[in-house]
């Protein structure tokens with residue numbers, strides 16, 4: 001089976017709320033795709049439609065080219081972590097996994113393999129009711145991995161976890177993608193995806209805001225902005241402005257330059273014999289890039305909020 005998820009024109013309405021509005025995107029194999037948007041943007045609803053838990057009012061969602069309901073052994077096609085609290089509290093973790101494996105025709109040995117893979121250890125023999133959030137999360141992930149599926153969905157997997165748990169999940173996501181799987185992971189905080197996502201699908205109010213590689217988004221947000229330190233600020237600013245750059249003085253010796261790459265700034269200053277001690281290309285963080293991307297939407301929300 002292909003390791004892909006395809007959403008085409010998905011739409012879902014709950015009463016007067018249009019939770020998902022004409023949403024199309026593809027999740028490719030071998031990548032971690034971050035699914036980002038503020039609370040209520042429609043991420044969970046979209047994931048539920050991909051997993052056949054909610055019927056779309058319009059559009060289609062395909063896993064490996066097929067609708068979820070047509071998959072004969074769903075756990076072998078797609079694994080998901082949606083709600084980590086969903087296991088019966090009286091049930092032992094390992095028994096829960098054994099039951100899942102049995103009902104999907106999976107060998108018992110997979111249960112011990114995934115218990116090992118998620119590092120549950122002896123806790124697997126305890127009842128799920130006494131589990132910490134981190135352990136519940138590991139159990140949910142073990143269940144998602146049980147059928148060794150090529151497609152994986154994780155809804156807010158790091159929510160509420162401690163730094164060690166967050167680091168573990170990031171490493172796991174990277175290794176699942178490195179094995180060629182398609183991995184979709186949602187978050188309402190862009191910063192959580194820094195260092196783990198290759199691609200981003202950004203949503204707001206149920207609609208697609210951006211579908212971009214992380215590298216392209218960072219390159220756009222970083223722009224050609226360069227910070228320059230020079231002891232001859234006035235002449236440096238004049239020379240760079242003449243070359244078409246937009247320049248702004250920050251302090252007596254620091255200038256920001258937009259519209260020229262760092263190499264051009266260095267070449268120009270060198271040609272004119274102007275002194276400089278530092279030329280640094282600005283690199284935006286994922287959080288900055290996200291703020292820039294969603295600024296218009298945020299302004300709109302603020303205006304609406306003030307009117308209300």
Ligand SMILES: Nc1ncnc2c1ncn2[C@@H]1O[C@H](COP(=O)(O)OP(=O)(O)OP(=O)(O)O)[C@@H](O)[C@H]1O
Nearest residue numbers: 014017019037038039040041042043044045046188
């Ligand atoms: N079962 C439901 N009944 C009514 N409204 C719903 C239902 N599920 C979701 N909604 C509404 O649909 C919108 C999208 O919700 P959804 O949970 O998909 O967003 P989300 O992006 O996953 O948010 P969060 O980050 O808070 O989980 C919200 O306005 C939510 O209140």
